Amino acid sequence: MEGIRVSGARTDSEIPGGGSTAGTLDVDIVVDLQILADTAGYRTLEQILRAMGVERSRNERGQRLAWRWQTHTEGGALVVVELLTDAPEIAGGKVEPLPAEGNISALNIPHSSIVLEMHQVAEIRAEVLGGVGHAVEVVRHADLVSFTC
Numbered sequence: 001m002e003g004i005r006v007s008g009a010r011t012d013s014e015i016p017g018g019g020s021t022a023g024t025l026d027v028d029i030v031v032d033l034q035i036l037a038d039t040a041g042y043r044t045l046e047q048i049l050r051a052m053g054v055e056r057s058r059n060e061r062g063q064r065l066a067w068r069w070q071t072h073t074e075g076g077a078l079v080v081v082e083l084l085t086d087a088p089e090i091a092g093g094k095v096e097p098l099p100a101e102g103n104i105s106a107l108n109i110p111h112s113s114i115v116l117e118m119h120q121v122a123e124i125r126a127e128v129l130g131g132v133g134h135a136v137e138v139v140r141h142a143d144l145v146s147f148t149c
Contacts, residue, residue, distance in 0.1 A: 026080040030115045030142075031106050033085050045083075046104045052129045054081060056103065066105035067097050074131055086113035115142045 035041040049055075049069050057068040057080065069081045083106040087098055091108035098105050120143045125136045 026082060028082050028084055030084050030086075030109075030112050032113070032116055033087050033106075042102065042104045046102070049081065049104075054079075054129070065097070066103060067107040071129055073129070079129075082107065084109045084112045086111060118143050 031045070035045065052071065054069045054071040056064040056066065057070045058064055067083045069083070071079050071081075073079060083104070085098065085106035085108060087106075087108045088110065090098055093110050095107065095109055097107050119140045121138060121140050123136060124139050125134055127133070128135050
């Protein structure tokens with residue numbers, strides 16, 4: 001989906017020189033604010049997440065969050081998907097959730113939009129959540145500069 005970049009979730013095989021990392025099971029996705037402003041765009045994103053069995057997370061008060069979604073792998077590991085955006089005209093320089101008209105929104109992270117311009121492209125083959133087979137996808141992910149900024 002155009003306008004979306006993966007910001008986190010590096011694996012050992014992606015580290016230059018074969019280094020290793022503890023890794024995480026969370027995926028940070030930077031969403032272009034224009035997608036969130038387009039009702040059809042964010043509904044499509046929501047449909048994709050729901051089709052993979054991903055649901056809205058709850059905060060410590062039990063309230064559903066529109067910017068954090070989660071699911072479990074077949075092995076029971078928790079996978080958290082966080083939708084991030086850079087919206088200075090809405091939230092200023094604060095890290096805070098954007099208002100949501102529907103079930104999906106994003107967390108404002110100042111300057112996170114750098115990944116929309118500074119990224120790498122990789123073709124990845126992976127098992128689809130829910131054990132429905134494998135998929136090959138072209139993924140745009142943060143390059144070293146945008147990942148460390």
